[in-house]
Amino acid sequence: MRPRGAAAKACRMSKSDIVVIGAGPVGALLALGLAQRGREVLLLESEPNILPSPRAMVYYWHVLEGLDRLGVLDDMDARGFRNKAFLQRVLSTGLQADVPLAPVAAVTGFPYNIHLGQHELVRIALEHLERLPNAHVEFGAKVTAVSDEGDHVVIEGESDSGRGQWRGRWTVGADGARSLVRRSLGLGFGGTTWPDRFVATNLRYPFGELGGLGNANMIFDPENGCVIARIDDTGLYRWTWSESAELPEEGVLDRLPGRLAALGFGDAPYEIDAFTPYRMHQRSADRMKHGRVLLIGDAAHATNPTGGLGLTSGMYDLLSLIEPLAGVITGETDESSLEEWASVRLETFRRHASPMASATKHMVYDETDVSKLEGLVRGSSDFTDPVATLGRLTGMTVLRGSLPRHHEELA
Ligand SMILES: Cc1cc2nc3c(=O)[nH]c(=O)nc-3n(C[C@H](O)[C@H](O)[C@H](O)COP(=O)(O)OP(=O)(O)OC[C@H]3O[C@@H](n4cnc5c(N)ncnc54)[C@H](O)[C@@H]3O)c2cc1C
Incomplete structure (x- = not known):
């Protein structure tokens, strides 16, 4: 909705209940959920349009129920596709596991993942927001x-029409890893940056026919490890590979054929349809509420993207x-619930998401012990114990965190 050129509803100087800064997938969906509950929401986005660059594209089965409650799942289903299995392979030996998601039908009505570029998800969220009169979106508002x-938050910015000022009773910074909001508050972003560059x-390449790959694949190898996921039905895949960040970034395209x-x-x-070289981090803000x-x-x-965490x-x-x-x-909930939300979400990232993502990155890109890699693959393809199988497939749901019921109604 309202990329530059379309009619934006200007809200300058008016006071919204909530100003969400950043129309990435997280900010756009949050704005939608709040507007659906009748709150006055203003969503500000610095870019003139939705950015189409290759980024996240897999939505796991365990977030689909929440997305369904936001009313966006049918559109995601129509524009993306359902993936019902994943593959793990040790490149050097060819040992592989083909893992169906079917067992998770025991715990969800959505036993599949959806593949869809995150810019398409943003587009869907904005289309839904556009139907709500209490939601306002401004693109090109940095x-x-x-x-x-x-008792309120003042937000300063720049847009096509000059300097702007907005006010919100509450403000949410959903403005990505380089967050201006976080820096503006003087909050640190401690952690590490990996020495690798991801690309x-x-x-378009026949990964299925030539490589015997499925829709979602992790290839384990210390030299050529990668993650390959099918994006759509036109033969388009996302291939995420890594190299030393000491190599010159401008040579990525020259090295790409050799890596393939x-x-x-x-x-x-x-x-090649598009490519983005980028650095990866394991970092978190000092706190999530200020x-x-x-x-x-x-x-x-911020985390490295291996495993889509x-x-x-x-x-x-x-x-x-x-x-x-x-x-x-509305005063129905005490502010302390937001303190609790902030601390549980940060703790969940630090204790679970970040270590899981680092461990997955290690196995895909760095592990040199083939017996360890083969052990992992054998474990993944051992379906003899249904309880253990379900336990493995549901392990990532720990990322929901342990918030009380009222927080979890959508999760
Ligand atoms: C190349 C790449 C590949 C990735 N692959 C994966 C993957 O496969 N799986 C996975 O789970 N994750 C992946 N990620 C990470 C994933 O994309 C992010 O976790 C996700 O985008 C986070 O969403 P977000 O809405 O929090 O932030 P973002 O998507 O970064 O959105 C932030 C928004 O805020 C806007 N903004 C920034 N500053 C301002 C400002 N001052 N004023 C107003 N607006 C502002 C930005 O323009 C942007 O639209 C990848 C990231 C990159 C860079």
Whole structure:
């Protein structure tokens, strides 16, 4: 909704219940959930349009119920596709596990993942927001400062029409890993940056026919480890590979053919649709609530993307924030529930999401002990004990965190 050129509903100087800064997937869906509960929501986005660059694209089965309650799942289903299995392979030996998701039908009505570029999810969220008269979205509105005035928050920014100022009773920084909101509050973002460079590459290449791959694949190898996921029915895949960040970034495209050939799938024409080289971090903000300003998604915590835990964490942040924040606005919920939300979400990232993502990255890209890799793959393909199988497949639901019921209504 309202990328530049469309009619934006200007809200400058008016006071919204909640100003959400950043129309990435987390900010756009949070704004939608709050607007659906009748709150006046203003969503500010610095870019003139939705950014289509390759980023997250897998929505796990365990977040789909929350997305369904937001009313966006049918559109996601129509524009993306359902994936019902994943594959793990040790590249050097060829040992592989084909793991169906069917057993999770015991605990969910959605026993599949959905593959869909995150920019498409943002588009869907904005389309839904557009139908709500109490939701306002401004593209091309770059926030430059945020100050908590005690009973409201003042947001300064720049847009096409010059400098702007907005006010919100509450403000949520959903403005990504380089969050201006976080920096404006003087909050640290401690942790580490990996020495690797990841290259998220969207390309057309017959991974299925030549490589025997499925829709979602982890290839374990210390030299050529990668994650390959099918994006759509046109033969487009996301291939995420890594290299030393000491190599010059401008040479990525020159090295790419060699890296593809090293997978040993065979010589076939390929077409690169888009690629993004980027650095990965394991970092989190000092806290996720600072007075009347909350941080959410990548603004609050960043992880390497192996295993797709970054956006999944952001999804659980937003799904568990909608009810308490909507309730605090009307006075039905005590502000302490937001303190609790902030501390549980941060703890869940630090204790679970970040270590899980680091361990998965290690196995895919760094582990040199083939027997360990084969042990992992054998474990994944051991379906003899249904309870153990279900336990493995549901392990990631720990990212929901342990919030009381009222937080979890959407999660
Ligand atoms: C190349 C790449 C590949 C990735 N692959 C995966 C993956 O496979 N799986 C996975 O789970 N995760 C992946 N991630 C991470 C995933 O994309 C993020 O976790 C996700 O985008 C977080 O969503 P968000 O809404 O919190 O932040 P973002 O998507 O970063 O959105 C933030 C928004 O805020 C806007 N903004 C920033 N500053 C301002 C400002 N000052 N004023 C107003 N607006 C502002 C930005 O323009 C942006 O639209 C990847 C990331 C990258 C970079």
